[in-house]
Structure formats: structure tokens, C-alpha cells
Amino acid sequence: MKIFAFVIDIYQRNPRRFFLMLIEMISVNPVPLFQIFVALQYPSLISICLTLIAVLVSHFAINCVIMYNLGTDTLKITDGCLAKGATGKTIPLHSILNDRFPFEYSIYNDIEHWLFQMNGLLNKRSLDEMIYLHYAPGQRLCKAYTRSHLFSSHIFISHLPEKDEAIPKFLFLHELFHVFGYVLARPTTISISIPSHLTLVVWSVYFMKWTSAGLASLSMLALLLFIWNERSRWESQRTQVISELLADALALGYMTTEELKLLRSCKAIDRLKDPNFSKTENRFRIASLKAHIDVALAGKKDLIDELKEEEIELRTPPAILITFILSVFFCSTNVNQPLVDDLINMSIFAVLLLLFFLLALFRYMHFSSKLSHALDQSFPTDHLD
Amino acid sequence: MHTEITKQILKKYFKDECDLIGRENFIQLFDESSRVIEADYGENMPIFEVIGFLVGIIGFVDSAFSLYERMTSSTEQNIKSDQFILLARKQLQIPEDVDDSVIISILEMVAKDSKEL
Numbered sequence: 086m087k088i089f090a091f092v093i094d095i096y097q098r099n100p101r102r103f104f105l106m107l108i109e110m111i112s113v114n115p116v117p118l119f120q121i122f123v124a125l126q127y128p129s130l131i132s133i134c135l136t137l138i139a140v141l142v143s144h145f146a147i148n149c150v151i152m153y154n155l156g157t158d159t160l161k162i163t164d165g166c167l168a169k170g171a172t173g174k175t176i177p178l179h180s181i182l183n184d185r186f187p188f189e190y191s192i193y194n195d196i197e198h199w200l201f202q203m204n205g206l207l208n209k210r211s212l213d214e215m216i217y218l219h220y221a222p223g224q225r226l227c228k229a230y231t232r233s234h235l236f237s238s239h240i241f242i243s244h245l246p247e248k249d250e251a252i253p254k255f256l257f258l259h260e261l262f263h264v265f266g267y268v269l270a271r272p273t274t275i276s277i278s279i280p281s282h283l284t285l286v287v288w289s290v291y292f293m294k295w296t297s298a299g300l301a302s303l304s305m306l307a308l309l310l311f312i313w314n315e316r317s318r319w320e321s322q323r324t325q326v327i328s329e330l331l332a333d334a335l336a337l338g339y340m341t342t343e344e345l346k347l348l349r350s351c352k353a354i355d356r357l358k359d360p361n362f363s364k365t366e367n368r369f370r371i372a373s374l375k376a377h378i379d380v381a382l383a384g385k386k387d388l389i390d391e392l393k394e395e396e397i398e399l400r401t402p403p404a405i406l407i408t409f410i411l412s413v414f415f416c417s418t419n420v421n422q423p424l425v426d427d428l429i430n431m432s433i434f435a436v437l438l439l440l441f442f443l444l445a446l447f448r449y450m451h452f453s454s455k456l457s458h459a460l461d462q463s464f465p466t467d468h469l470d
Numbered sequence: 471m472h473t474e475i476t477k478q479i480l481k482k483y484f485k486d487e488c489d490l491i492g493r494e495n496f497i498q499l500f501d502e503s504s505r506v507i508e509a510d511y512g513e514n515m516p517i518f519e520v521i522g523f524l525v526g527i528i529g530f531v532d533s534a535f536s537l538y539e540r541m542t543s544s545t546e547q548n549i550k551s552d553q554f555i556l557l558a559r560k561q562l563q564i565p566e567d568v569d570d571s572v573i574i575s576i577l578e579m580v581a582k583d584s585k586e587l
């Protein structure tokens with residue numbers, strides 16, 4: 086029942102967004118749709134069973150990759166940072182915000198509130214569980230190990246901002262507000278689409294009638310899959326710049342006028358270059374930051390507040406999505422009638438993928454317990470107050 | 471080590487950078503007991519770039535001091551500031567993104583401090 090409540094919740098928030106999300110979801114995982122088109126041409130019990138298997142196959146394929154990546158990301162924290170000898174303590178975010186910025190303790194509640202606003206029922210965890218902050222004094226560490234917004238991020242820093250340090254405070258809040266970036270940028274989309282699109286290729290090649298019409302529709306589908314994924318890749322790069330601007334703007338919302346003045350007069354902000362960005366992107370980002378500070382200083386903070394109200398979501402243009410779904414349809418009109426043998430073969434395919442998923446899951450669980458053990462050893466939890 | 475004069479140089483010419491990284495990071499730049507963890511993977515936060523920049527300046531000041539010492543040990547005469555600056559700009563690796571006038575002022579401070587010792 087929870088899933089229905091979740092779907093209704095999204096629909097009520099914004100019906101247009103709901104439908105766009107729906108066709109995007111279909112284009113991220115088009116295997117079930119392909120098989121539904123096939124089942125409509127050859128209605129039979131086999132077709133219905135195959136549709137169920139199509140759902141399972143693409144589901145397992147996607148989750149194999151997610152689990153595998155999650156395991157690797159977890160291992161990276163243990164091997165890349167903890168094994169190098171970093172030590173310190175893990176401080177819950179509410180404890181830092183409470184201790185360092187007592188008058189703005191609401192920052193914590195605000196972030197949780199907005200996350201709920203944007204994510205709805207999807208967001209069940211507290212901010213303390215979404216971002217783990219590891220304080221490692223004297224080790225010159227400023228690393229963020231960020232993963233999908235559905236999993237926790239780990240931030241390692243060797244410096245906690247003092248109450249009177251305007252610019253370190255700004256930079257600290259900026260990092261926290263990146264949690265919105267994960268929600269908006271949806272970096273997971275591309276890692277989901279690749280395994281499910283590969284599954285679609287396997288599925289459609291398997292059932293294809295090898296006629297010229299079949300070949301033509303298959304090549305059109307392959308071309309569109311390529312365009313779709315290239316576009317997502319390009320898009321996720323572009324969202325990174327926007328997520329920097331958004332994190333800046335949100336952090337500015339918690340600066341006093343005095344602090345804003347200090348930040349505006351600090352020439353060193355020109356040196357805040359992101360190594361992942363091009364020269365132009367970095368310039369654009371710094372210029373926007375300065376412009377936003379000026380807006381806030383002119384007393385128009387509500388302009389910045391609008392930023393977080395707005396739904397800054399970059400999605401695949403509907404034209405690409407619709408062409409893509411049409412090509413899935415054309416491809417499905419050139420398939421052979423599914424037989425019992427096909428049902429058996431595809432069931433074996435599903436079982437194999439399930440086994441791979443279980444392997445990836447055990448791998449993740451192993452690395453995950455290794456990480457939490459290492460964190461307990463090197464970064465025991467401690468409160469500031 | 472020339473910690474005091476290096477701190478003076480940073481506070482005089484790179485005050486904004488020092489404010490940006492915060493007091494705790496600033497102290498750690500000079501703390502002998504602090505060890506640098508070179509973590510892999512993940513994203514370096516932008517503040518890391520600025521810390522790296524200041525580390526570069528400290529290295530530059532250090533190498534300027536040792537250049538001056540080498541010059542004094544090879545000649546009996548007093549070294550003129552101009553001579554030192556000319557050689558330093560030729561031999562030392564000049565930090566990027568720093569105004570030429572600031573480089574010259576830093577080298578002058580190094581020469582003046584070395585003479586006083």
C-alpha cells in the first residue's frame with residue numbers, strides 16, 4: 086500500500102511533473118513496455134508470463150549494477166581514506182549546527198523540511214543519517230564521498246568552522262546543501278539506464294525476425310539508445326554546475342548581512358575552482374556567486390529563496406522520449422511469436438541475473454560491514470556539546 | 471624553519487585566503503605534528519584548492535630562504551636585495567596566480583629577514 090501512497094503523493098504535488106516522470110521512467114527501463122507491445126500482438130499465457138519475466142529481468146539487471154557500484158563506492162571510502170590512517174571522530178550534523186550556529190539551529194530542520202518537500206515519502210531518513218561528518222583534525226583532509234541520495238554520504242574534514250568565521254561557515258553550509266544536488270541531479274539515472282538498455286538490446290535481438298524491416302527497426306532503436314545515453318551523460322555534467330550554484334544560494338540564505346559583506350569582499354573566492362569544471366564553468370560559477378551575494382545584500386533574499394522553491398529539474402526533452410518510445414514500438418512489431426522454449430530461456434536469464442544480484446548484494450554487505458567496523462575504530466561517534 | 475616570517479607573509483599578502491580556510495586549517499599548515507593524509511577517490515572540496523595554494527606559497531618562501539643561504543655561503547660579500555630577487559625569479563618556481571609585485575615584496579621580506587639573522 087505504501088507504494089500507492091507514494092505514487093498518489095507525487096501525482097498530487099504536480100500532475101504535469103508526474104506524467105513527465107512516468108514517461109522518463111519508462112524510457113529509463115523500457116523492457117517491460119517492449120514486452121507489453123509484443124503481448125498485445127500475440128496474446129497468450131506465454132506472453133503474459135514473459136511480460137512478468139521482462140519486469141523481473143530488467144529489475145535484476147538494474148539492481149545488479151546499483152549494488153555493484155554501491156559496493157565499490159563503499160570500498161573506496163575504506164581503502165581510499167580510512168586505510169591511509171585518517172583518524173578523528175564522527176560528529177552528528179545536528180550537534181555541529183547546534184554548537185556552532187545556535188541561532189540558526191533551524192538549518193538542520195530546514196534542510197530536512199525541504200528534502201521532504203522535494204522528495205516526498207521517498208525521504209524517510211534523518212539528515213544525520215544522510216550525511217556523516219567525520220572530523221579529522223591535523224590531517225589536511227577535505228574529501229566528500231558522495232553517493233546517490235538514497236544512500237549516505239561521508240564527508241571528511243580537518244576543520245570545523247568557528248562561530249565568527251564567515252567564509253568557512255559559508256563553505257561548510259555549501260557542502261551540506263549539496264544533498265539537494267543529489268536529489269536534483271539524479272546521478273543515478275545513467276547508471277540505471279545502461280543495464281536496462283543493454284537488457285532491451287538482448288531481449289529484442291533474441292525475439293527479432295531477421296528481415297530488413299526488423300533490422301531497420303533494431304538499428305533505429307540502437308541509435309536512439311545511444312543518443313539517449315549520450316544526452317544523459319552531457320546533462321549530468323551540466324547539472325553539476327547548477328547544483329554548485331544552488332548549494333551556494335542556499336548557503337547564502339543563512340548568512341547575516343555582516344557575514345555577507347565579509348564574503349563579498351573576500352578576493353580569495355576567485356580561487357574556489359572546481360577541478361571537474363572547465364575554466365568557463367568555474368568563471369560562470371564564481372560570477373553567479375558574487376551576483377547572488379549582491380542580491381542578498383540588497384535585501385532581496387526572497388529572490389534567492391525562490392531558487393529553492395523552483396523545481397530546477399533537467400529532464401530529457403519530451404521529443405526525444407517520445408521518439409524513443411515509438412522506436413521501441415516499431416521494434417516490437419518485428420518479433421517472432423514467443424514459444425514455451427523462449428519462456429524457459431528467459432526464465433534462465435532472469436535466474437542468472439538474480440544470482441548476479443545476490444553476489445553483488447553480498448559483496449556490498451561485506452564492504453559495508455568492513456566500513457562501519459573501520460569507522461568505529463578510527464572515527465568513533467562523539468557529540469560536540 | 472622561518473615560521474614566524476612565513477606567517478607574517480601569509481597574513482600580509484594572502485589575508486583573504488587565510489580567512490577562507492579558517493583558523494584551524496591555518497594553524498595546521500605550520501603544525502609539525504600534523505600529518506597529511508592523501509586520500510584517494512571521492513571529491514576534493516574547493517577549500518582544498520585554497521589550502522594547496524597556501525602550501526605552495528609556504529614552499530616558495532622556504533626555497534627563497536635556502537637560496538639566500540646558499541648565496542651567502544658562496545660569497546663573502548653582502549648580497550644586494552636586487553641581486554637576490556633577480557636570481558630567485560630565475561631559479562625558483564614562482565607560484566601561479568600571484569601578482570608579480572607580491573612575489574617581489576615576498577622576496578624583499580625574505581632578503582631583509584635573512585640579513586637581520
Ligand SMILES: [Zn+2]
Pocket residue numbers: 259260263329332
Ligand atoms: Zn560544491
